[in-house]
Amino acid sequence: TEAAKPSVIVEDLAPHVALVRIDRPEARNALNAETRAALVEAFQRLGADPDVRVVVLTGTGKAFVAGADIKDMASRTPPDMMARRTHLQWQVIAQFPKPLIAAVNGFALGGGCELAMHADIIIAAESARFGQPEIKIGIMPGAGGTQRLIRAVGKFKAMKLMLTGAVIDAHEADRIGLVTEVVPDAELMERAKALAVEIAGLPPVALAEIKDVALTGEDLPLAAALALERKAFQLLFSTEDQKEGMGAFLDKRSPDFKGR
Numbered sequence: 001t002e003a004a005k006p007s008v009i010v011e012d013l014a015p016h017v018a019l020v021r022i023d024r025p026e027a028r029n030a031l032n033a034e035t036r037a038a039l040v041e042a043f044q045r046l047g048a049d050p051d052v053r054v055v056v057l058t059g060t061g062k063a064f065v066a067g068a069d070i071k072d073m074a075s076r077t078p079p080d081m082m083a084r085r086t087h088l089q090w091q092v093i094a095q096f097p098k099p100l101i102a103a104v105n106g107f108a109l110g111g112g113c114e115l116a117m118h119a120d121i122i123i124a125a126e127s128a129r130f131g132q133p134e135i136k137i138g139i140m141p142g143a144g145g146t147q148r149l150i151r152a153v154g155k156f157k158a159m160k161l162m163l164t165g166a167v168i169d170a171h172e173a174d175r176i177g178l179v180t181e182v183v184p185d186a187e188l189m190e191r192a193k194a195l196a197v198e199i200a201g202l203p204p205v206a207l208a209e210i211k212d213v214a215l216t217g218e219d220l221p222l223a224a225a226l227a228l229e230r231k232a233f234q235l236l237f238s239t240e241d242q243k244e245g246m247g248a249f250l251d252k253r254s255p256d257f258k259g260r
């Protein structure tokens, strides 16, 4: 039965690289309570696992994620919506401390587009589609879309998407800066994996500091953000990986980063 089948699958994609696959294709991977909870559980576990350095997030079938589950929301009241406290779940993904690559295989609509925007890098298959169609069902983006989309693509592209609910293809998403790159459908996982493996070979503490400073700093006054960068930069000189990276360069050999 559907209740017994987990809708989020976590597997090893490569050494130090985990794959999180949203696996509810019969509902276009729409996020219901079970799927949201499973995603959160997966990210909490992978965030705490020292062996995992990079995560790739994708969906099964025609969709990455077709949004929040509309069946599940249709008859909700404001107190119901409040009681779900989904912002705490999104926070776990937003604050995931390791590089997160979204491999967008199909529809990334509404909460699905918002989920993709929680990633650090978005690789889109050519058949991927992006949009914030909430307006067409009488609501609005509710998982950070109004803020993350405008920061990603600027006011005038973001407003058109949100105010019309238009769905755009992968190439248009690339043009406006909503994705990192577009690849042929058949090469999506191969490309996401290659990029993940490349990043997994780099020093994890420095990766984590780049992510933290870039994302936290975005919402701070410039002077505070630059101070945060300066402190994080200085802190990295306490890591073995800094010694290893610079030592390897000077010795003309490949570095072997240990994550400490």
Ligand code: HXC
Residues within 6 Å of the ligand: 026, 027, 028, 030, 062, 063, 066, 067, 068, 069, 070, 071, 107, 109, 110, 111, 112, 133, 134, 137, 140, 141, 142, 143
């Ligand atoms: C619940 C959904 C769903 C959704 C698809 N399904 N999207 N169920 N919630 N968001 C279900 C359909 O009801 C259908 O179930 C099955 O998946 C297949 O969908 P089809 O429409 O037949 O598939 P297709 O023709 O391939 O079209 C795919 C699609 C379309 C373009 C993605 O399904 C679609 O437009 N979905 C809704 C997209 C949307 O409005 N998203 C925003 C949601 S609001 P049955 O039982 O009939 O087979 C939102 C708010 C975010 O995300 C707030 C914070 C999270």
